[in-house]
Amino acid sequence: MLLLTLLIVALAVPAGLAVSPGFLGPARPPEPAAAGPWQQLPAALSAAGGGGNGGSMKPLSTTARVPDPAALAAQLDATLKADGAGSFTGVVQDAVTGEVLFDRAGDEVRAPASNLKLLTAAAALRTLGPDRRFSTRVVAGAVPGTVVLTGGGDVLLGTGDSAPDAVLGRAGLATLARSTVRALQQAGVSGPVSVLLDDALFSGPALSPAWSPEDVAAGEIAPIYPLALNSARFDPGTTSGPRPQDAAMTAAEAFTARLAEAGAAAGVAVAPGVARATATQKGPQKAPQGGPDVGGGPAGKILAEVESATVSQQVDLLMRTSDNYLTEVMGRMVAAASGKPASNDGAVAAVLQQLQELEIPSATLRAADLAGLTLDNQVSARQLSALVRAMTSGPDLRLRSALAGFPVAGLTGTLGSRYTDTSTARGAGLVRAKTGTLNTVIALSGYVVDADGRLLVFSFIGNGLTPGAAGNRAALDRTASVLAACGCR
Incomplete structure (x- = not known):
């Protein structure tokens, strides 16, 4: 009950703060100083959304006394x-x-x-x-029969279906794989399809020279890539211990496995293994125009994508x-x-x-x-x-x-x-x-x-x-x- 009470207070306080002059500056006539209702046990939960004065909390006042x-x-x-x-x-x-x-x-x-x-x-x-999202895409490769998994900054990918209400796992590789297979089917591709990895969005050393090898080994940090599963953790429920040392390739291998599963059910063969794409294998990156095409079609055409949680x-x-x-x-x-x-x-x-x-x-x-x-x-x-x-x-x-x-x-x-x-x-x-x-x-x-x-x-x-x-x-x-x-x- 104590934790529940504290949680109600914690939720209610930001609701009052969000509309308070203390956050937005004095935009309304000052109110008399109160005896701390924001720190009293609320009689009810704030109104949904926390806006206005619909909840049990009063706005802060700019006339409240400043500590000596x-x-x-x-x-x-x-x-x-x-x-x-x-x-x-x-x-x-x-x-x-x-x-x-x-x-x-x-x-x-x-x-x-x-x-x-x-x-x-x-x-x-x-x-x-605040509202920006990062896209993880699969595009048609320049080499016939290849698709390129392209990292766009989302390192909170999940291996399963996309979870729209989640932050970790909002974009799922299983969803991306099924969308890719549908695009391949529409293009008349039955395979075998090979997966390439494009993680070239970031440059320079993947590890900062300021980080100690001991911290890297302990999993405090890992080489930085523009796509990863679970914020570069092996399991979403584990937040300590060693991390993948090539988080991008780990994600690409998981995607390839999901693509093979989805392809098997749809008659699209997927070749095992993943390789990093060279510049010539990636081809020019283009916005989608018309239907997807793989093998003889324009390279760089987006076949499928999933989006991250907001910034x-x-x-x-x-x-x-x-x-x-x-x-x-x-x-x-x-x-x-x-x-x-x-x-x-x-x-x-x-x-x-x-x-x-x-x-x-x-x-x-x-x-x-x-x-x-x-x-x-x-x-x-x-x-x-x-x-x-x-x-x-x-x-x-x-x-x-x-x-x-x-x-x-x-x-x-x-x-x-x-x-x-x-x-x-x-x-x-x-x-x-x-x-x-x-x-x-x-x-x-x-x-x-x-x-x-x-x-x-x-x-x-x-x-x-x-x-x-x-x-x-x-x-x-x-x-x-x-x-x-x-x-x-």
Whole structure:
């Protein structure tokens, strides 16, 4: 019952925030400050869709009291302490005005771990757009009797039927295979048909030189390709352990098996095995004109395709689960859309360019990858806090799509198993934040509505910490819980 209650609150709070002046700026007459109805147990679920005032939650008010910086600092200084070696930096801002309410070495750049993913999330929503989808296609090859499986950036493919309501597995290889067989039948092709793989959308090394071989071997990351099953996992239900080292070929082999199954039922023979296509084997890529044709027809004609979940849905997934592989792929798609090489370096440059366009000072920022797997990344708490503020309250409404992806304390994603004791209970169901963890690094950046109804954004980064010291994570969670409970005066 406690989890159900927290879940209702977690769902209802964003419903109020979505229409609140705290997110969109003061667009209606100020309302009197309330005694925190957004933190009370709701009498009913919000209305479907969460819009307007149809639910039990009231909009936030821009007249809600702002925490007193001195009173807030006194509480945060008592909780934001390292367990052993190292130290924490941090920034807390009022989301509407940008006023800095807490600043502990906020401009000092540090390794942010997976908090770096916030940069890619913002860049993807701005460059690609929340509603963009990626296509995985089968096109007619230049060599008679060949079809080319072409990666278009979807690494969340499933092996079965397409699942329109899913994110992981929204596009299914079984569906793609059946559509391909129908196109071959219409073209009068009975086979044997050979499958070629085109995964040339990305360029440069498939592994960043900044990644340690140990992390690759452990499955924290894998060589980056523009198509993969289950975000480069062997099984959709497994999120740890070794990954396929050639995710594109693994997906192509699974597609060939599905094509053979569908072809056998329809009288179309499929040759075993897959090879990577050369430029001459692929032929020119063309938009479909007229009916499909394989063997003697124009090469590059699209025979079948399936589409991914939207960029907004994928950003939600990478934020909630801190998916390293999906983040790196999304960065390369940002680079391609920006006219830059779809490589590690091109992706980093494209993402940092978006930060500059958001007018977030970034001269001191350094990025070696986008997933945050290396200590070479250097970002300040102020830069991360400013980025979260752009998502909650900035003028670019495309960034609002990132908000739902922030894990909810005690309920979802990487915060699902945290905020479970008395010292952090005040933040459960209320704090929404991106986590970050490396051996000597821990970070937390996000947003929360305090007890007076003020929307606050924050970022805390610990570096040089004692590996495995449990008190560091607890310190971050207690600190964020202070913000949730704050009526700091």
